[in-house]
Amino acid sequence: MQQDAQGNALSTAGADSARAFDHVVAGYLGYRFDTAQRMQALLAADPDCGMAHALKAAFLLLGYKQGFVPMAKEAIATAGRLTARATPREQAHVAALTAWSENEMDRAIAAWEGILADHPRDILAFRLHHFCSFWLGRPETMLASVEKVLPAWSAAVPGYPSVLACRSFANEEAGNYVVAEAAGRAAIALDPGDLWAAHAVAHVLEMQGRRSEGIAWIAGLEPHWEGGNNIMHHLWWHRAMYHLEQRDFDAVLALYDTRFRNLESAVTQAQPDLYIDVQNAASMLFRLSLHGVPAGKRWEELADKAEARIGDTLSAFTLPHWMMALCGAGRWAAADRLLAALRDAARSNAGTNGPLIARYALPVAEAVLKHARGDHAGAVAVMRPALQGMYRLGGSHAQQDVFEQLFLHAAMKAGQAGDARMLLERVAGRHPVPPERRVGYAEAARGVAH
Secondary structure, three states: OOOOOOOOEEOOOHHHHHHHHHHHHHHHHHHHHHHHHHHHHHHHHOOOOOOHHHHHHHHOOOOOOHHHHHHHHHHHHHHHHHHOOHHHHHHHHHHHHHHHHOHHHHHHHHHHHHHHHHOOOOOOHHHHHHHHHHOOOOHHHHHHHHHHHHHHHHEEEEEEEEHHHHHHHHHHOOOOOHHHHHHHOOOOOOOOOOOHHHHHHHHHHHHHHOOHHHHHHHHHHHHHOEEOOHHHHHHHHHHHHHHHOOOHHHHHHHHHHHOOOOOHHHHHHHHOOOOOOOHHHHHHHHHHHHHHOOOOOHHHHHHHHHHOOOOOOOOHHHHHEEEEEHOOOOHHHHHHHHHHHHHHHHHOOOOHHHHHHHHHHHHHHHHHHHOOOOHHHHHHHHHHHHHHHHHHHHHOHHHHHHHHHHHHHHOOOOOOOOHHHHHHHHHHHHOOOOOOHHHOOHHHHOOOOO
């Protein structure tokens, strides 16, 4: 039997198809724009490789788009048929993907953890576990996973920089900034083009208020990003966040138009409504709006994407961002339709996502709408019960920050000093940089004793 690059048994036709499999996985780990083409080459080389169809399903599910789910389920069914006599590890991958496609994420995560207990160098199980744990707001699960598998890895094993990058990001989200920065920089030393490691260190610099260092970090690594996918947009968003903190709004808009929401980019055109790109764009325009910076017509194309996705609730964290886009463009009827769709999803209580929408995504989206309509007290009231648990929507501290700014801005506009004080205390306790040094909080911090 063949083995993958990390030494796991792989049921495939021969050495050439095993290397084609490794090439796809390396593309996934490296955020390569040509990963889909690598996938097609693998399927052409060995159409009877069960793990090839499992990979195809995973890539479809990674898109968090309802339209992709039927195709993912078809690929999972094919993988299940082809792995019926394969290894237990490969069969467990199919079980994990089946659970994911059914929105039963606890089952999926448990299946990946079972794989990793016996095969700690299964980089696909590890990376999918890391990804899904992040989008469920479970940094403790991310951290536990990487620390468990780390002893089985070394620089001699292909994919090691990716494991270090995940260690960096998990520790950053857990607040362990010294370990996080060291692991991320170690990954970059091994592979300067590791986009996830660059991203993890960018988060450390964001959280510690090291904005000038952050700008230099991203600018210095950018020459290594040729052939990258949408994660480049997110890194440029991080650079814009540093400029925002320095109140350089012109630089922020320039990065919006030429980097992270460049509509002429081949990467953007390949997936114009990808969830992470929408989050980047909508959250930045919303932040700018709080400082009176006009968006011009930028909201319009995002609102077009949002209208087309009403009823697609797979990515809970993205839902309030769709609402920002609709409100930014003044599409009130569509905003009401989106809210109705979220209420339907919340009532269904289906899978892992239903309760998350009910408890967090729905109230935050409703707060966005009330805030946009000038009902600031209403926005505070509907969002207040969601504050403590909304991290379960996923997203990093830096990404969740836009929701906290929404609440604070509404509380200040409503003259509710107690709620503003509570929010300032919350962010002061959870963020190393005091509110007085953060652009979205400084004015409120000066006006409210806390």
